Amino acid sequence: MGAFDSIRTLLNIRRKRERPIARSKPTVGARIAMGNFRIIVQAGLSDELWDFLIAAGFREVAYRPDRRRYRDVPPSRVMSLYYAPPEEWKGLLITALKEASKRPLVRVGARSVRVT
Secondary structure, eight states, X not given: OOHHHHHHXXXXXXXXXXXXXXXXXXXXXXEEEETTEEEEOOTTOOHHHHHHHHHHTOEEOOSSSOOOOOEXXXXXHHHHHHHSOGGGHHHHHHXXXXXXXXXXXXXXXXXXXEOO
């Protein structure tokens, strides 16, 4: 942390990061996140489901490198969400978020490596 960051921290001049604006539907392979949960977009994301996910708080992660630690939603749960009728989306999303898991962080010497 630099000197400027230290001064900002001491003087409590921090701004909470705001939620990014909603964009158009992401492409296949893009990552969308809500809080500490992340979904990798697969083929089959409908416009209606994307609108539902936006309303739930998901946004596309559009900056690199993203160093945040997320809990990844299992791809099988994402696909069940894609194929379900709209009235079941809320319950399936809650179930999928409960089953989300963190990717392990392996320490190798002085650096950390994420296992994919």
